[in-house]
Amino acid sequence: MNWITSLFSGTSLAMLGAALSCLLAGTGSARGCGIAGEAAAGVLTEDPNKFGQTLLLQALPGTQGIYGLIIAFLILLKIGIIGGPAANLDPSVGMRFLFAGLTMGFVGLTSGIAQGRASAACMGIIAKRPEELGKAMMYPALVETYAVFALLISFLMWMGIAV
Amino acid sequence: MTIVTMSKLRAIVPQSATRPLLKELGELGCVEIDSSADRLAEEEWAEVLAKYAAPPQAEGFLGGLASARELLDRYAAVKSGFLSSRRQVTKREFQDEAIVKQACADADIINDLGRQVAACAGEEGRLTARKASLVAWQGLDVPLDVKSGKHYRILFGVSPAGGVPAQELVDEAASKEAADLTLVSSDREQNYYLLLVYAGLFDEVMDALKSKGFSVVGFKDVEGTAAANISLLDSRIQEIAGERQVIVDQIVAMADKKASIEMAIDALTIESHRDQVLSGLAGTKKTLYIEGWTPAEAIGGVTAILENYGCAYQFEEPTDEDEEEPPVLLHNHKLIQPFTMVTELYSLPTYKSGLDPNPFMAPFYFIFFGLMMADVAYGVIISLAAWFILKKMRPPEGGVMQRLMTLMVYCGVATSIWGLLFGGFFGNLVSAVSGGMLGHEVTIPAILFDPMKDPMNLFILSLVFGWIQLMTGLGLNAYKLIKHGRAFDALCDAGFWMILLLGIPVTALSVLGGSSITAGLVVFAVGALGIVIFGGREKKNPVSRLISGLGSLYGATSYLSDILSYARLLALGLASAVIAQVMNTMGTLGGGSVVGWFVFLLIFAIGHTFNVVINILGTYVHTSRLQYIEFFGKFFEPGGRPFAPLFNKTKYIEIIKEGN
Numbered sequence: 110m111n112w113i114t115s116l117f118s119g120t121s122l123a124m125l126g127a128a129l130s131c132l133l134a135g136t137g138s139a140r141g142c143g144i145a146g147e148a149a150a151g152v153l154t155e156d157p158n159k160f161g162q163t164l165l166l167q168a169l170p171g172t173q174g175i176y177g178l179i180i181a182f183l184i185l186l187k188i189g190i191i192g193g194p195a196a197n198l199d200p201s202v203g204m205r206f207l208f209a210g211l212t213m214g215f216v217g218l219t220s221g222i223a224q225g226r227a228s229a230a231c232m233g234i235i236a237k238r239p240e241e242l243g244k245a246m247m248y249p250a251l252v253e254t255y256a257v258f259a260l261l262i263s264f265l266m267w268m269g270i271a272v
Numbered sequence: 273m274t275i276v277t278m279s280k281l282r283a284i285v286p287q288s289a290t291r292p293l294l295k296e297l298g299e300l301g302c303v304e305i306d307s308s309a310d311r312l313a314e315e316e317w318a319e320v321l322a323k324y325a326a327p328p329q330a331e332g333f334l335g336g337l338a339s340a341r342e343l344l345d346r347y348a349a350v351k352s353g354f355l356s357s358r359r360q361v362t363k364r365e366f367q368d369e370a371i372v373k374q375a376c377a378d379a380d381i382i383n384d385l386g387r388q389v390a391a392c393a394g395e396e397g398r399l400t401a402r403k404a405s406l407v408a409w410q411g412l413d414v415p416l417d418v419k420s421g422k423h424y425r426i427l428f429g430v431s432p433a434g435g436v437p438a439q440e441l442v443d444e445a446a447s448k449e450a451a452d453l454t455l456v457s458s459d460r461e462q463n464y465y466l467l468l469v470y471a472g473l474f475d476e477v478m479d480a481l482k483s484k485g486f487s488v489v490g491f492k493d494v495e496g497t498a499a500a501n502i503s504l505l506d507s508r509i510q511e512i513a514g515e516r517q518v519i520v521d522q523i524v525a526m527a528d529k530k531a532s533i534e535m536a537i538d539a540l541t542i543e544s545h546r547d548q549v550l551s552g553l554a555g556t557k558k559t560l561y562i563e564g565w566t567p568a569e570a571i572g573g574v575t576a577i578l579e580n581y582g583c584a585y586q587f588e589e590p591t592d593e594d595e596e597e598p599p600v601l602l603h604n605h606k607l608i609q610p611f612t613m614v615t616e617l618y619s620l621p622t623y624k625s626g627l628d629p630n631p632f633m634a635p636f637y638f639i640f641f642g643l644m645m646a647d648v649a650y651g652v653i654i655s656l657a658a659w660f661i662l663k664k665m666r667p668p669e670g671g672v673m674q675r676l677m678t679l680m681v682y683c684g685v686a687t688s689i690w691g692l693l694f695g696g697f698f699g700n701l702v703s704a705v706s707g708g709m710l711g712h713e714v715t716i717p718a719i720l721f722d723p724m725k726d727p728m729n730l731f732i733l734s735l736v737f738g739w740i741q742l743m744t745g746l747g748l749n750a751y752k753l754i755k756h757g758r759a760f761d762a763l764c765d766a767g768f769w770m771i772l773l774l775g776i777p778v779t780a781l782s783v784l785g786g787s788s789i790t791a792g793l794v795v796f797a798v799g800a801l802g803i804v805i806f807g808g809r810e811k812k813n814p815v816s817r818l819i820s821g822l823g824s825l826y827g828a829t830s831y832l833s834d835i836l837s838y839a840r841l842l843a844l845g846l847a848s849a850v851i852a853q854v855m856n857t858m859g860t861l862g863g864g865s866v867v868g869w870f871v872f873l874l875i876f877a878i879g880h881t882f883n884v885v886i887n888i889l890g891t892y893v894h895t896s897r898l899q900y901i902e903f904f905g906k907f908f909e910p911g912g913r914p915f916a917p918l919f920n921k922t923k924y925i926e927i928i929k930e931g932n
Contacts, residue, residue, distance in 0.1 A: 165889070172890060175851065182854045191861070243617035247900070250893040254840065257894070261843035264850070268727060 119198025123188045126203075126210030127181040130263070133214030134177025134256075137221025141170025141228070148229035152236045162235050162242050169249045170224040173217035176260040180213040183267050196272050209266035216259035224252040275621065275628050277568040278598040278915070283578055283585035285560045287324075290553075293581045294546045298918040300573055304599055305564040305918060307552030321554040321561055330543035333376050337537045340379035341530065343386045347520050348527035357666040358926040361535060366927050375536035378529040385523050392516035396509055403505040408457050408464045409498035416491045416498055425474050428489050430462045435485040438463040444480055445469075451477045534924035542920050549918065565599050565915065590623075592756075598623045600912035608634045609670075610678040618900050620912030627752050629908055633899050636741050640898060642686025643737075644844040644891040646723070647696040647852065650884050655684025666926060680888075693720040694845075698880055699852020700724070708860030709868060723842070724849055730842045738838025738902070739776060742831065745906030746770045752907055764806035772799030773831065800825055834902045840894050848887040855879030 115121065149163035182191070184206050189195040231245040281303065285293055297303045311317040365371065409416065409428070420426050431441060438455050441463075445453035450470035457464050465486070469477050478486075494501055553560050566574050571587055578585045590598050600620045602612055611634040621627060645651065658680035667673035691697065695718030707713030723730040746766045753762035772795075779792025808820025859875035862868030904910070920927070 168886075168889065169893075172886065175886065176847065179847070179850050179854055182857075183850070186857065191857070243896075246893055247897065250897060253890070253893070254837075254897075257840050257843040257847070260847060261839060264843075264846055265727060 117200055117203075119200050119203035120188060120190075120195065122200060122203030123184055123198060123206035124190065126207035127184040127190075128210075129207070129214040130177045130184070130210035130217075131181035131214070132177075133211075134180075134217025134221065135174040137218035138171050138174030138177075139221075141173070141221040141223075141225025142167055144222070144225035145170055145228035145232070148232040152232050155236065159235055159239060162239055163232060165242070166228045166231055166235065166245065166249065169228050169246065169253065170221050172253060173221035173224070173256045176256055176263075177213055177217045180210055180260070180263045180267065183264075184210055187267065187270070187272055198272065202270060202272065205266070205270045209263045209270065212266065213259050213263040216256055220252050220256040220259075224249045224256075227252055274603065275623060275626060275912075276601040276603045276915075278565045278590065278601070278623065279568045279571055280588040280590055280596075280598070281562070281564050281566050281574065281585065282588070283562045283583045285562055285578075285581065285583045287555060287558055287560055289581040289583070290550065290560050291546070293577065293583070294549060294918060296577050296580075297574070298542065298546065298920050300570070300577065301919040302570040302917050303564055303566045303574055304916050305549050305553075305562055308554040308561060308563060309552060311561075311563070312554050317554070321556065324550065324553045324555045324560055330540040330547055333379075334537065334540050334544060336383055337376065337379045337533055337540065339386070340382040341533050341537065343382050343523060344527055344530045344533070348524040348530075350527070350530075357664065358668075358922070358924055359531060359534070360928045361925045363927050366535065366539060366925065371532055372536045372539050375529065375532045378526060379533055379536075382523060382526055382529070385519050385526075388519050389516055389523070392512050392519065396512050396516070399505050399509050399512070403502055403509070406494075406498045406502050406505075408459060408462070410457070410502060411499075412456050412466060413497055413499075414466060415496050416494045416501070417496070420471075423471050425467075425469050425471055427467050428491070429465045429467055429481075429486050430489055431465070431485040431487070433458060433461050433463060438465075441465070441481060441484050441486055444484060445477060448473060448477050448480070453481070538922040538925050541923070545921075546918070566917075567601060567915075592624060597913060599915040601915035602628050602630060604628070604630050607682075610675040610682060611637055613672055613675040613679065614896055614899060616914075617896070618904065618908075619910030620914055622909045622912045625752060625909040625912075626755060627748065627907070627909075629748070629904065632744055632748060633903065636737075636744075636903065637895055637899060638682060638686045639737065640841060640895045641683040641891055642688075642690040643734075643841050644895065645683075645687035645848055645887060646690035646694045646845050647698065647848065648688050648691035649698045649701075650696075650848070650880075650887075651684045651686070651688030651691055653684070653884060654687060654888065655681045658684065668922075668926070694718050694849075695722050696849055696852070698876075699849055699856050699883075701852075701856050701876075704853070704856035704860050705872075708857075709864040709872065711864065723845055724853070727842065727846065730845060731839060734838045734841035734845075735835055737841065738835045738898075739773065741838075741898070741903050742834055742906065743770060743773060745903050746773070749907035764802070764809060768799050768802030768806065769831070770799075771795060771802065772828065775799060776835075800828075803828075834905075837902055838898065840898070844887075844890055844894055847890070848883060851883045851887070852880065855883060 145167040149167050152159055152163050185191045188198060188206065227249040231248055234241050234245040294305075297305075308321070308323075312321060312323060406416075414426075416428070418426055431438065438458060442453045442455055442465075445451045445467070448469075450473055452468045454466045454468075455463060456466055467477075467481075550560075553562065555561055566587075568589070575585070575587075590596065600623050602620070604612060608631050612630050614637060615621075615630055615633060621629060642651070645654075658677045662674070662677045662681070665673070667677070695716045697716060700715075703713050703715040721729050746769055750762040750766035750770070753759070753766065775792050775796035778795050779789050782789050782792055803825045804818070804821040806821070807824025808817040811817040811820050855875060856879075859872040859879065860868075862871040
């Protein structure tokens with residue numbers, strides 16, 4: 110039963126939190142940027158001059174991955190995996206880190222994909238009315254709000270965990 | 273700092289004077305002329321007026337000029353640099369018709385050369401294709417126009433590469449008495465053969481070969497061997513390529529005409545815009561009827577021009593009862609003006625609302641943008657970069673680019689100010705480097721507080737800013753209603769909500785002060801009672817009025833979510849600081865060795881560039897969102913039609929004053 114104990118050790122759980130934060134949010138951003146990129150390529154075949162504008166829209170769903178990375182990095186920093194020495198954590202503390210990472214990870218996953226779809230739809234605006242870029246950016250940006258809130262909560266949780 | 277008062281202009285102009293009149297009005301740049309199509313749809317008007325058939329003049333030349341410019345771009349492209357500004361031209365030069373005429377003539381020459389180049393390219397393509405069809409026969413020393421004799425047949429043929437193997441066909445022919453099939457060459461698609469066969473056996477051999485995929489090919493207009501033909505084609509292709517190069521050189525030699533062609537494009541675009549306006553007008557045989565708008569303060573200048581051309585005219589101030597909505601022009605202080613582009617991205621206010629949100633929105637935008645970035649160094653970088661672009665590009669005054677970049681200069685300043693208050697310089701660069709690499713940690717003290725250490729303080733500050741902006745929005749709504757003589761509506765729809773919101777700080781302060789919260793509850797109650805009683809005041813039935821009033825009070829939840837939405841100020845403010853900190857931590861992991869410093873510089877440069885770019889984007893979008901949804905939602909009436917005067921808008925050149 111030693112393996113169970115080591116699996117649910119505080120450090121393992123905290124690392125699982127960091128992994129999920131980076132993994133889920135990164136997947137969301139990758140999917141989102143991919144969806145938007147596919148649509149952007151279509152716009153560019155008609156007018157290569159719109160590269161800058163389409164790139165801007167494609168970059169919007171990329172932030173979730175960064176937020177996930179931040180939370181993962183902060184967790185690793187606090188448990189001493191980075192910049193050591195590694196702390197010997199109680200499982201309950203590790204669990205708290207897991208929850209903090211999960212918040213950012215899960216919202217990052219769903220909002221990244223949703224934002225990518227909104228971005229892809231807004232590529233049509235760039236294709237037909239490039240002067241309306243400002244409005245086109247607002248639709249995907251509203252989706253981003255929830256990723257920002259998740260980042261906020263994850264961060265506040267991380268702040269509150271005493272090692 | 274308001275919506276500019278517009279005056280309706282109606283004028284009757286002698287037809288001969290129309291063009292010069294429109295030209296002068298265009299230079300003045302403050303008269304919008306509307307199409308008369310609507311008027312002609314009305315019967316009384318149609319009896320007197322007919323649609324004016326303006327002869328289009330400029331449009332025809334523009335196509336030629338544009339394609340000439342494109343040709344020059346393709347063959348004689350001048351590296352224009354990353355940020356290029358428009359060429360400066362004096363007004364006299366701009367209006368010189370000789371230059372325009374010359375440019376049109378030059379464009380014709382260039383286009384003609386372009387057509388010749390295209391013809392050469394076409395011929396080259398034809399010859400190259402022909403050459404490609406002969407390449408397979410290159411190794412054969414038999415002339416392609418070889419004739420069969422009386423007793424033998426000689427011919428060329430192919431079989432598909434993927435079909436029966438070539439050797440099988442050759443063997444098949446060899447098995448016959450007097451037939452010989454030679455494999456000349458093979459490529460990915462076909463095998464190529466020469467067939468020599470006794471005339472009497474021809475049909476039999478052909479049937480046998482055809483069943484294995486063989487088919488005959490013939491050559492038209494070819495003499496001699498394939499190799500000879502190919503070398504002939506090669507020399508011809510070379511010749512034409514040489515000819516084409518000569519023509520291209522001629523185009524390149526005309527590269528210096530590009531400047532005048534671009535100026536002509538600008539001049540003629542303005543003229544074609546005038547043509548368009550003209551073709552929308554209506555008139556009699558000798559006169560034209562003009563209808564449009566001009567800012568009230570410009571009436572003097574417009575009158576002088578109209579008088580000069582002997583026009584009959586009338587100015588009229590629009591009233592609230594008018595059905596027609598005048599166009600909207602905003603006039604703002606120089607400091608506020610860049611912020612108007614944020615509002616314009618959303619929508620212009622309607623003329624009749626009479627309320628320009630920009631002066632009220634600008635300070636919030638400034639504060640929020642700075643709060644979300646909050647870094648001394650980042651602010652300096654943003655301001656300098658935007659200022660550099662402004663100097664280098666010289667974008668048109670009042671255009672989107674000019675306003676956006678000026679806005680960024682201001683926002684950079686705000687970022688630096690907040691950076692000072694929060695103690696941010698490339699995130700926590702100073703303490704990270706001094707602690708991680710130099711061994712003695714030094715921190716810059718925050719003037720206000722460090723949001724990384726006390727996020728709750730920033731959270732409360734964010735909500736306070738949100739509360740202030742919502743109160744301002746409600747106040748503006750009240751002001752707007754009072755201005756339109758609806759003071760009672762102002763009290764009911766804005767006043768009680770303001771009282772309700774006032775309850776929040778009153779309660780909060782008494783909780784902090786440790787005193788009783790009765791005062792706060794009283795304020796809440798007054799506000800809520802007012803909303804319940806007057807929320808449904810349009811209803812006659814007292815019961816449904818009460819229900820409707822309670823429904824209005826339920827709207828308090830949306831105010832709650834509005835205020836909480838300002839938590840994004842905290843979230844984004846932390847995001848930029850945290851990413852910076854992460855970059856610094858990663859950079860300093862290598863310690864104070866030489867390699868460590870190298871790694872640090874690399875991560876520092878890439879990481880912070882990335883952070884600035886990604887955060888400008890996020891900050892810009894979220895600052896705008898707070899204005900559009902939380903703030904504008906309280907009072908703003910979108911849907912104004914922008915004032916579009918006849919105006920000398922230029923794309924390639926910048927008209928400067930004489931003597932510069």
